[in-house]
Amino acid sequence: MAKLFQKKQRTGTWDKPVLVNIPDGPFRLKLFGDPHLDANGCDFELFEKHWQELSVENRVFGVCIGDWFNNWLRVLSHLWKHEGDPDDAWVLFEYLMHQNGHALLGACSGNHDDWTHGPVDPIDMLMKQHGVVYRQGAVRLFVEAGGKGPIQIALRHKWKGHSMYSPAHGLRRAAAEGWHDHIMVGGHTHVDEDRHYIQPRSGFMSHLFQLSAFKKFDDFADVHGFKPHSISPVRDLVIQPDKDDSDPDKVMAFYSSEEAARYFNAL
Numbered sequence: 001m002a003k004l005f006q007k008k009q010r011t012g013t014w015d016k017p018v019l020v021n022i023p024d025g026p027f028r029l030k031l032f033g034d035p036h037l038d039a040n041g042c043d044f045e046l047f048e049k050h051w052q053e054l055s056v057e058n059r060v061f062g063v064c065i066g067d068w069f070n071n072w073l074r075v076l077s078h079l080w081k082h083e084g085d086p087d088d089a090w091v092l093f094e095y096l097m098h099q100n101g102h103a104l105l106g107a108c109s110g111n112h113d114d115w116t117h118g119p120v121d122p123i124d125m126l127m128k129q130h131g132v133v134y135r136q137g138a139v140r141l142f143v144e145a146g147g148k149g150p151i152q153i154a155l156r157h158k159w160k161g162h163s164m165y166s167p168a169h170g171l172r173r174a175a176a177e178g179w180h181d182h183i184m185v186g187g188h189t190h191v192d193e194d195r196h197y198i199q200p201r202s203g204f205m206s207h208l209f210q211l212s213a214f215k216k217f218d219d220f221a222d223v224h225g226f227k228p229h230s231i232s233p234v235r236d237l238v239i240q241p242d243k244d245d246s247d248p249d250k251v252m253a254f255y256s257s258e259e260a261a262r263y264f265n266a267l
Contacts, residue, residue, distance in 0.1 A: 014138040017152070020105050024146025026240045026267050027059040028260060029153075033211030033233030034067035034110060034187045038089030041217030043233075050234050051096055053257055054103035059264075061103050063141070065187035065211060066157040067110030068093065068123055094126060101130035108139045110157040110188065140181070147241025152181040158188040167229065168193040168210040175206045182251055183237070187211045191229040194253060203246035207253065209235050236260035240267070 030050055036042050054062050069089060113123055114136060127134035133141060137157055142150035159170030166172065171184050175197035184206055195208040212230035236254045243250040254260035
């Protein structure tokens, strides 16, 4: 038991950062919302468009906040009658990872992904094959790209806290409670909102992103009458590590990858 405890102690909790090194200089970072790649309502063309833009050579990297699949299991398996063949989605995911997985810096699982309880988690296995930092539910990255220190990124599939006035309330609450990251990203609820939080004493600015999903047509939302509150399941960030932590231009967010590329190429 002591050895198991020591192993757990070395691993730490999700907020223990993992250092990721990329070449020095400005870079782009695509934030991917819930993919749900096996859903017939998934806008795969949009996902593929952004995924194919990932490129280590062009300094375009990515992160994702989980729910890669619907992954209907056990009591929910009857829902497959409304979907396509789940095997196709797994084959497709393997192809995507072999295509551009090396440009994915980090990802976490979503609640749907966590329903898998086999001896091997195929998502975790593919992530490790391609050097992606992957963890259940949440992960924290320190991306070293030169400048004035690492870019700190906190990914959680679901942040604690709800508000009828702000879908990003959980992110805002976490930042106010002392999280000290340049970029904080959440998903799960399939809605969009971008916010900022400025630490009162230091002026450190946290950029908060609540992301929607690629699941454009959702039977559950349709049946229950949930109104869509989505803009895009992707944010395309341009990050300049050499700028001060209080400078709002350190992290610039775009909904259009074309606009992000135009801004990045002009630096």
